[in-house]
Amino acid sequence: MPQWAGQALDISSQDLASNASFVNYVRHHRFTCPSTGQPVEVVEKSIRKVAFLGSQEARFHRAEGLLAGSTQFRYPACLGVVETPWESLIFTEFVRGKPPRMHAIARQLALGIAELEGLGHAWLQAQPAGKAPLLWSMDFFRPWFLLRPRFNFARCLPGLAQLGRQDARFAGLAERFAVFGPLTRKLAAEAKRSPRCISHMDYLRKNLFVDKGQLHLIDWSEVKVGRVGFDGGAYLGSLFRRKDTAVFLAAQQEFVTAYREALGPQFDGEQALGNLRYVFLLTALYHCLRPETVAEYRERERMGLLREKYEYLLELANT
Known part of the structure; x- marks a missing residue:
């Protein structure tokens, strides 16, 4: 300065x-x-x-x-x-404020994410051709992003098979979860063809603060050139891991309703929700299947809730 x-x-x-x-x-x-x-x-x-x-x-x-x-x-x-x-x-x-209850700000986040996607899309469209290599390197679909553990739930399936041998409630689930491999690849191919935007990708409580009713968003360490709908999927995927199913479903409904209404006319609503579903599945599957989560639920004696979440995810594969 x-x-x-x-x-x-x-x-x-x-x-x-x-x-x-x-x-x-x-x-x-x-x-x-x-x-x-x-x-x-x-x-x-x-x-x-x-x-x-x-x-x-x-x-x-x-x-x-x-x-x-x-x-x-x-x-x-x-x-x-x-x-x-x-x-x-x-x-x-430095930002001061109160960390929010993540399920309680679903509508605010929907409005903010829709606005961010519109601003980011317009900015990307306006960039000169000379910036294409830089933006390409930041694209979500580059191998250095897609190979990260949080986007590769399949590596957790052997652990799920082992869990099934220890707890009858989880028997056979590893084979059923294999369906998400081709499903996420199909959703990824569709997402690649959708409009690009700037995606924050890290909607956690530590990155959000409320001050006098205004929502502050910090920490762009996970920022990428993503696709419309990605940020909503990242938020809902993290929320799914941390909240009971009923709380998650209520917040999801509030978010999706507000997001549909706020989405800019330059975007296709169904396409955006398809992309949301893609990133939600990647995030929710990894966070719910990884050994650390299983150990956390076992320690808190909440394995029944974890089994309920697995069933919810499996139902998504059929809809």
Whole structure:
């Protein structure tokens, strides 16, 4: 920040929690602006580079005007991005607020996601041909994204077969879940042909804050050039894992209704909901089948609820 050049700053710093891939650290800095005497709070995130390539989050923050005109979400201002050969340093405003109950903000999220998809689609359409390689590298369907565990539920099926041998309630489910392989491949092929947009892909409680009724969205570590509907699937998939079935179904209905109404005329509603279903299945299947989730439900003596969720997912395969 040029106005602070050469001036002494008494900075206090605190490390913040982060489990994102390739993140070295996230720090919250506080100091007093010597020019105005007002307190300043800044978040610094260090993301290590692989083969000297900058992070997709840094590329996102360098995209000027992408989020201009947003009214449903508030985003922390990016103060600057500094690139070194080994890391990307991202400096943003610190956001204060209350973490929301995720099922209670379904309608707000639907409106915000529909707006973000419209803004992101328009921004991508306006980019010059010279940016095509950069946007291609950030596309959701690149192998470096699709090979990640969270998009590969099939690797959890041997564990489900083992669970079936230990608990009769889960016997034979691994064979039944094999149907999702061809189903998700079919949905993926359809999604590839749908309109592109910017997708946040990480709608967790730690990334959302409510302040005076306004919803703030932070942390773009999972940002991608996705497709319309992807963000809704990411939100509902995470919610499905964490909530009882009745709570999830009520929030899903509220979200889908509001999302349909808010979706821009440039998008096909049924196509968007098909894409939502695709990412929901990828997210929900992985989170519900992975060994850590099974261990969590077993420890809390809620295996009956887990079996109920498995049955719900299997019913989706037939509709």
